[in-house]
Amino acid sequence: MTIQNREAFLDGLAANLGRPRRTEGVKRPIWSVTPQLEVLKGQTQDELIEALEKQCQAIHTVFKRTDKAGLEQVLEDTIQAYKGQSIIAPNDQRNDVYGLTNLFKKLEQSTEIHIWDHTKEKENQVFAERADLGITFSDITLAESATVTLFHNKHHGRTISLLPKAYIAIIPKETIVPRMTQAAQQIHEAIVKGEDVASYISFISGPSNSADIEMNLIVGVHGPISATYIVVD
Amino acid sequence: MSIKINESPYEERVQQGIENDFMRLAVSSAQGRFRSRKRIQETELGNWEDWRQLGAEIRKHTVENLDYYLQQLSDQVSKRGGHVFFAATAEEANDYIQNVIRKKEAKKVVKTKSMVTEEIGLNRALESLGAEVVESDLGEWILQLDEDPPSHIVVPALHKNKEQIRETFAEKRGYTGSDIPEELADFARSQLREEFLTAEVGITGCNFAIAESGTITLVTNEGNAEMATTLPDTLITVMGMERIVPTWEEMEVLVSLLTRSAVGQKLTSYITSYTGARLDDEIDGPDDYHLVIVDNGRSKILGTEFQAALHCIRCAACINACPVYRHVGGHAYNSIYPGPIGAVLTPLLDGYENHKELPYASSLCGACTEACPVKIPLHEMLIRHRQIIVEKEKQAPMVEKMAMKGFAKWSSSPAVYKLSTKMARLALNPWTKDDIIGNGPGPLKDWTNSRNFPAPSKQSFRSWYKEREKSGEE
Ligand code: SF4
Numbered sequence: 001m002t003i004q005n006r007e008a009f010l011d012g013l014a015a016n017l018g019r020p021r022r023t024e025g026v027k028r029p030i031w032s033v034t035p036q037l038e039v040l041k042g043q044t045q046d047e048l049i050e051a052l053e054k055q056c057q058a059i060h061t062v063f064k065r066t067d068k069a070g071l072e073q074v075l076e077d078t079i080q081a082y083k084g085q086s087i088i089a090p091n092d093q094r095n096d097v098y099g100l101t102n103l104f105k106k107l108e109q110s111t112e113i114h115i116w117d118h119t120k121e122k123e124n125q126v127f128a129e130r131a132d133l134g135i136t137f138s139d140i141t142l143a144e145s146a147t148v149t150l151f152h153n154k155h156h157g158r159t160i161s162l163l164p165k166a167y168i169a170i171i172p173k174e175t176i177v178p179r180m181t182q183a184a185q186q187i188h189e190a191i192v193k194g195e196d197v198a199s200y201i202s203f204i205s206g207p208s209n210s211a212d213i214e215m216n217l218i219v220g221v222h223g224p225i226s227a228t229y230i231v232v233d
Numbered sequence: 234m235s236i237k238i239n240e241s242p243y244e245e246r247v248q249q250g251i252e253n254d255f256m257r258l259a260v261s262s263a264q265g266r267f268r269s270r271k272r273i274q275e276t277e278l279g280n281w282e283d284w285r286q287l288g289a290e291i292r293k294h295t296v297e298n299l300d301y302y303l304q305q306l307s308d309q310v311s312k313r314g315g316h317v318f319f320a321a322t323a324e325e326a327n328d329y330i331q332n333v334i335r336k337k338e339a340k341k342v343v344k345t346k347s348m349v350t351e352e353i354g355l356n357r358a359l360e361s362l363g364a365e366v367v368e369s370d371l372g373e374w375i376l377q378l379d380e381d382p383p384s385h386i387v388v389p390a391l392h393k394n395k396e397q398i399r400e401t402f403a404e405k406r407g408y409t410g411s412d413i414p415e416e417l418a419d420f421a422r423s424q425l426r427e428e429f430l431t432a433e434v435g436i437t438g439c440n441f442a443i444a445e446s447g448t449i450t451l452v453t454n455e456g457n458a459e460m461a462t463t464l465p466d467t468l469i470t471v472m473g474m475e476r477i478v479p480t481w482e483e484m485e486v487l488v489s490l491l492t493r494s495a496v497g498q499k500l501t502s503y504i505t506s507y508t509g510a511r512l513d514d515e516i517d518g519p520d521d522y523h524l525v526i527v528d529n530g531r532s533k534i535l536g537t538e539f540q541a542a543l544h545c546i547r548c549a550a551c552i553n554a555c556p557v558y559r560h561v562g563g564h565a566y567n568s569i570y571p572g573p574i575g576a577v578l579t580p581l582l583d584g585y586e587n588h589k590e591l592p593y594a595s596s597l598c599g600a601c602t603e604a605c606p607v608k609i610p611l612h613e614m615l616i617r618h619r620q621i622i623v624e625k626e627k628q629a630p631m632v633e634k635m636a637m638k639g640f641a642k643w644s645s646s647p648a649v650y651k652l653s654t655k656m657a658r659l660a661l662n663p664w665t666k667d668d669i670i671g672n673g674p675g676p677l678k679d680w681t682n683s684r685n686f687p688a689p690s691k692q693s694f695r696s697w698y699k700e701r702e703k704s705g706e707e
Contacts, residue, residue, distance in 0.1 A: 001311045004329075009319035009528065010300040013474075016535040022301040028479050031290050035283035036486055055499070118514045125464075125516060129430070145499035154514035158463040162456060180500065184485035188445070191481070197446045199313070199512050200462075203504035208456035211496070212372035212388060213414040214395050215263050221371060221418055222425065223456025223503070 039144055040178035048143040048176045049231055055146035059206030060219050062228040071232055072099045075135075075168070078228050079107070082166045084133040086112040088124075090156035094137050098170065098232065118154045128159040134224070135168045136161050140186065144179040145205050148229070152200040161204060167224040169204075171231045259391050260559055267387075267553040270497020271604075278493075288490045289608040291483045292544035295475075299535070302444040302477050303526065309447025313509025315522040323353035323529050330355060330436070330469055333523055334364055337467055339433040345451070345458045346370035346389070347438025348547060349473045349527055351569045352582075355436070367428045369457040371421055378405040383569070387495050387549045425457070435461035435519070439472035440546075441487055442524075445480045448508040449524070452491055454501045462507050468519035474526050475543040487546055490606040494548035530582040539614055542577050544607045551601035551611055557594050566591065573601035573611045577618070585622055592618035 014021040040051060049065070056063040066074040079087065087104070095101045095115070104113045114127040128134065136156065138148035148169040152158050161167050177183065180203065191197055208223030219225065275281035295302060307317040320326035334342065342364050344350065356366045368377040372390040376383055379401050383389030390398070395412040402408035402420060410416045437458055441450045449470050451458040462468055478484045484506075492498045511518035534543055552558050552572030566572070568579040568588070576591040592615045595601075601611040 001314055001316045003307050003311050003317045003319075005319040005321070005325075006304070006307055006317070009321060009526075010304055012321075012528075013300045013303070013532055013535060016532050017297065017300070018536050022298055023304060024301075026298045026301040028483075029290070029294055031287050033283040033286050035278070035280045035287060036489065038280065039278070058499075059502070118516055121516055129426075142500075147500055147504075152515075152517070154512065154516075157515070158459065158517040162459050162463060180485045180489065180504075181482075184481040188481040191446050196313075197448060197508050199508050199510075199515060200518060201506045202459065203500060203506075205500050205502050208454065208502055210371045210418060210455045212370070212375070212390055212455075213398060213417055214259070215266060215388065215391075216414045218414050218418040220415075221422055221455040221457070222369070222429075222460055 036179070036181040039181070043143075043178065045173055045176060048178060049173070051143040052141070052146050052171075052176065052229075052231070055144065056206070056229060059146050060209070060226075061146060061206040062226075063231070064228060065231045065233070067233040068098060071170070071230065072103050074230055075100070075103060075170075076107070078168055078230065079111075079133060082133055082168075082226070082228075084111065084166070086114070086127070086131045087133045087135060088114045088116070088128050088131045088160050088164060089135045090116045090137075090160055092137055092156065094170075094172075098137075098172075100135070100170075116155055116157050116160065118157075124157055125159050125163075128157070128163040131164040133166050133168060134160040134162070134164040135170065138169050138171045138175050138229075140183045141171045141176045142179050142183060142203070143176055146229070147180070147203050147205040149183050150202045150204065151198040152202070153198060158200050158202070161202065162223050165225050167204075167207070167227045169227070169229050171229055173231060173233050176231075259394075260385075263385065263388060263391055264553045264555075264559055267495075267497065267549075268604075271494055271550060271553075274493040274497050274499065284486075284490060285606055285608050287486055288546075288606050289544070291478065291486060292546070292607045293541070295478055295483070296535070296540060296543050299475065299477070302479060303474060305444040306442050306447055306477060307524070307526070309445070310509055310522075310524050311447075313447050313522075315447070315509040315524055317524045317526065320525055320527050320529070323527070326353050326471065326525050326527050326529070327355055327358035329525060330471070330523075331358055331362055333467065333469060334359060334362055334434060337433055337521075339364055339467070341365045341367065341428065341432040342434045342436055343367045343369050343428055343432035343461050343465065344373075344435075345437045345453070345461050346373050347436070347471060348569060349438055349529075350436065350471050351383075352473075353471070353527060353529060355471065367425070367432065369425055369428065369461060370453075371418065371455055371457075374421060374425065375401060378402070385549065385552065385571070425460075429457075429460040429464050432461075432465045434467045434469065435465040436469045436471065437461055439470050439476050440491065441484045442472055442477040443479075443481055443484050443506070444477055446508055448481075448484075448506045450484055450488065450504065450506045452488060452501050453503045453505070454496075454498075456503055459503055459505055462505065462519075463517045466519055467521045467523075468507075468510075469523045469525060471525045471527060474528050474531055487607075491546050491548050494546075494550040494604070494606040534581050538617060539577070539581055541609050542574070542581060542614060544609055545574055545578070546607060547574075548606060550604040550606060551609075554600040554604035556596055556598065556600070561594070566594065573615070574609075577609075577611055577614045580618055585618075585625065589622055592616075592622065 011021055053063045064074055116124055139151050140149040207219050207227045208221045209219045210221045211217050310317050318329045359366050368374050375390045375398055385391040399412040408420050439449050440452045492501050510520055510522040551574050555572050558572045566575050568575045570578050576594050579591055580588045595615050597612050599612045
């Protein structure tokens with residue numbers, strides 16, 4: 001695609017910087033300090049889960065923990081708690097592995113279920129807009145900030161975790177890392193290897209909120225109004 | 234240039250700020266809350282100074298190699314199906330964006346909070362085409378309904394109370410509910426949801442562009458940036474040319490510094506990283522993507538002693554730390570960039586002519602420099618500004634007198650004078666001889682070397698100023 005006015009613009013910057021234009025060979029220096037690597041360093045997976053649970057309180061998010069066998073029940077209870085009458089979820093391979101496909105079949109009688117299907121185009125968005133619940137897996141989970149990372153693609157639309165009133169994230173235990181540093185490293189390494197980065201990566205920490213009215217925290221603005229995380233051992 | 238908010242003289246604006254009691258209270262309580270939240274986060278990390286050091290190193294390296302990283306960024310965006318436009322001036326940027334809107338025949342544009350679009354006056358440019366521009370950030374939306382300028386970078390509607398907001402909603406949008414914040418927000422949610430779904434174009438700013446992958450990262454809490462980048466078919470990013478990092482690893486560090494310093498959160502609810510246009514078979518996101526990279530005076534700062542001002546990540550920590558801002562409020566600065574960083578940046582971007590008083594809107598206590606997560610020496614830059622203004626104008630005493638007049642007005646209310654004078658005295662005390670400051674240390678050194686700066690009076694700036702006038706001292 002087009003790039004306009006670049007050469008004159010960048011030549012000008014180089015001139016102001018008082019040196020010839022740099023078009024190659026710039027290397028990041030080795031930074032003198034790396035405090036980001038110290039956070040929750042050396043913690044076990046269970047200790048990270050503890051940190052995650054603690055942070056969930058700060059971000060107004062319900063924390064639940066179960067194992068694969070118990071997930072179906074916990075998820076059903078959570079859906080009930082939200083009075084979820086309509087649910088949207090990505091077309092994710094893990095839906096089968098974690099028993100979501102079974103649960104959705106079971107709920108189908110009483111609940112509208114929509115699994116993302118790109119051949120249905122905008123219909124996906126329309127459903128998401130009126131859905132009570134969006135349910136997705138977390139791809140990388142950041143313990144420090146209680147953040148789920150979602151890599152969106154044609155099977156996983158951005159609106160699933162955005163437009164419905166409530167959001168449920170299923171967090172496989174092995175996706176949990178200390179903090180955003182490890183997620184950024186993974187993405188950076190993939191780029192260095194020549195992989196294309198996803199067109200949209202969201203780091204989501206709890207429900208949407210605002211402090212714009214007299215500095216009072218209001219939970220639930222444009223995105224979901226409430227959120228639950230379910231960690232699966 | 235639209236970096237200026239209005240034409241009323243500085244002294245008047247300062248006075249208005251001081252007389253608006255709600256604003257004063259709101260500002261000082263917001264400052265206090267932001268500062269204590271920031272402090273909690275700093276303490277919890279335990280090695281905040283290392284974080285600041287890392288932030289400063291990253292910003293310095295990036296700005297020193299800005300041409301290289303902008304080239305990489307634009308190549309990557311183009312590879313991912315995006316158009317990149319380098320705009321030397323505000324006019325060029327607005328022209329380009331107007332063209333996109335025209336081609337799309339767009340009637341409605343939905344925006345997220347962005348300083349640079351304010352700076353270039355984009356809304357007016359779009360409205361002149363007949364397009365409706367909707368600000369989607371809750372605070373910005375409130376201000377837009379009321380046609381009021383923002384008073385704080387992070388909390389733009391800080392100067393409004395909930396009763397005023399209720400009135401605005403009722404008057405402009407037929408709202409019939411109460412002034413309970415949750416209810417107000419719920420009304421805004423439903424009103425804005427409609428706007429998101431019907432807008433043809435989304436426009437966002439940029440917290441950090443990532444050069445290695447052509448990715449734009451936005452830091453928000455409300456989810457409006459996600460809406461604007463997901464629903465409209467055309468998306469335009471407007472970024473100040475310095476808002477860039479080399480890789481995801483640096484983005485991550487600066488985001489951590491930003492969210493902690495701005496709002497005392499480990500991360501905001503949404504950190505969103507989008508790259509180019511949507512891919513094949515993706516439904517959400519734009520099929521037409523444009524990145525506009527804006528200079529508008531920034532390049533003049535490169536290679537000068539003020540280069541570090543371009544390291545700013547717009548966290549507002551310096552604003553929250555500033556005792557002058559506390560008393561005059563954001564509008565007094567008459568710039569979309571208020572507080573210490575505004576006092577440094579505004580004269581650089583818009584020239585000294587209209588902003589001579591700004592470098593004097595500081596007690597030189599150094600709280601801003603200490604608060605800055607990327608270690609910009611803000612108060613030293615303010616001193617340099619003062620020197621330059623004095624040198625430039627030759628008739629130094631006149632200029633000083635003018636500036637001090639504004640300053641004196643600012644300290645005309647007793648509560649204000651108490652704090653400001655006390656702080657200034659505290660900062661200057663050990664070097665005060667006969668109430669004239671001779672060889673000041675650190676921040677005051679350059680200044681005091683070149684001329685004798687009168688020490689803050691034991692009474693108040695006002696009485697000091699009056700005395701000075703009476704005795705005919707220049
Ligand atoms: S100058 Fe520093 S403290 Fe002020 S807004 Fe910029 S980064 Fe934040």
